[in-house]
Amino acid sequence: FAPDFKPESLGAYLDPKNIELFAKHGIFTENEFHARYEIHLEAYSKLIGIEARTSIDMVLHQILPAAIQYSSDLAYSINQKRQALGSGVKAVAESALAEQISNCCDRLYQNTEKLNEILKTVPKANLDASSYYCDVIVPAMEQLRKDADLLEKLTPKTYWPYPIYSDMLFY
Numbered sequence: 109f110a111p112d113f114k115p116e117s118l119g120a121y122l123d124p125k126n127i128e129l130f131a132k133h134g135i136f137t138e139n140e141f142h143a144r145y146e147i148h149l150e151a152y153s154k155l156i157g158i159e160a161r162t163s164i165d166m167v168l169h170q171i172l173p174a175a176i177q178y179s180s181d182l183a184y185s186i187n188q189k190r191q192a193l194g195s196g197v198k199a200v201a202e203s204a205l206a207e208q209i210s211n212c213c214d215r216l217y218q219n220t221e222k223l224n225e226i227l228k229t230v231p232k233a234n235l236d237a238s239s240y241y242c243d244v245i246v247p248a249m250e251q252l253r254k255d256a257d258l259l260e261k262l263t264p265k266t267y268w269p270y271p272i273y274s275d276m277l278f279y
Contacts, residue, residue: 115152115238121145149234156241156249160227163252167220170269175213175259178267182206209262216255223248 120126121141130136136144183206186199226244231237265272 113152113242115149115235115242118145118148118238121148146234149238153230153234153237153241156245157227157230160223160241160245160249163249164220164224167216167252167256171256171259172213172217172220174267174269175209175216175263178263179206179209179213182209205262209259212255212258212262216252216259219248219251219255223252 122145127136127138127141130141131138182202186202186206189199189202190197223245226248229240230245231240260268260270260272265275
């Protein structure tokens with residue numbers, strides 16, 4: 109499915125002129141059209157559900173631990189500098205970066221929890237479920253992606269658990 113796919117567009121399957129055309133030529137019966145419509149709605153919902161649960165897993169088991177480790181190492185570095193050079197050392201760059209990463213990790217964790225919760229309230233009916241995935245789940249996943257992309261930019265590739273864009277472009 110394309111990123112901008114709307115499940116409501118599958119309603120064209122059930123347009124009487126389409127059903128009539130395909131039935132007239134013996135391609136599909138009306139019942140087969142309805143069945144294909146339901147199958148496509150269900151496939152969309154299952155695909156987005158799998159992607160959402162995979163996103164949660166990636167965030168909790170790979171992305172957050174990597175970014176938290178890096179921010180922890182930054183904090184350790186700040187403390188080491190202050191011990192060695194005195195408490196007047198500001199370590200502005202490290203402090204700002206650690207704070208930005210920490211804030212982003214907090215947002216990412218909160219949005220992951222939100223996604224996990226809204227996944228529990230998916231409607232049962234195929235059209236309602238697919239619309240819910242499209243209108244509620246996909247935007248929540250997009251928010252996770254924004255925070256994860258920012259963390260990817262801020263975290264050195266030695267910490268990052270996945271190939272970064274430049275690795276894929278210039279392998």
